Amino acid sequence: MQFVEPPASGRALPGDVAQAARTIVRTAVLALVDAGTAARVRIQWDCDGRNLLVEIRDDGAGTLDAHDDAVRPIAERVAALDGQLRVESTPSWGSLIAITIPLDPPAASNAIDGQQDLTQRERDVLRLVLTGAGNQEIAKTLEISVNTAKYHVANLLKKFGARSRTELAVLSR
Structure with a gap:
């Protein structure tokens, strides 16, 4: 290499x-x-x-x-x-x-459509999903278990009606 x-x-x-x-x-x-x-x-x-x-x-x-x-x-x-x-x-x-x-990706907006229905933890998870973080990275950053990170990501997918993290990122912006 x-x-x-x-x-x-x-x-x-x-x-x-x-x-x-x-x-x-x-x-x-x-x-x-x-x-x-x-x-x-x-x-x-x-x-x-x-x-x-x-x-x-x-x-x-x-x-x-x-x-x-x-x-x-x-x-x-x-x-x-x-x-x-x-x-x-x-x-x-x-x-x-x-x-x-x-180098300067657009900042995640705090006024994301539908975000008023999100908990603070879901907002934190969403910000990390927008950067492309996986469940383990989310869990480590937020000091939660991987299963809890998966739970929050699943809730976000459901709330936004998204089928993938990429679709979630697009819908949330």
Whole structure:
């Protein structure tokens, strides 16, 4: 695995963006390695002043597609951060996953439609869901059990009539 050093000068990454990006990269690398055809994975982080730019390349079979089940959790998390995901594959040459994440994602509004019916804890959970946090991350941040985090997320999905976290994020904004 080759890690490319970030530039010494430039804007520091906000902690929440860096944490989300690390999770996304970890998920992507595991997806590429689990396919069993990649011998090398290259991860590059860069910044254009407004966005964190992440490229993950492998030398695998080059069959990865943006609609693959392995890419779906990555796409959902990137979408929750108002980012963009691009997947390019060349058979026998490998795949590229290019991710763009805004350094300043829009702040979650306190005036979310339907939020007047939410408890304070549900509001806290919703804010974390909007950043793409999973149940374990929500539980750790709010110092609650994972089962309690799942319970609150399920209640939010029900209250907003959403079928997924991504749909919840879109409906709540």
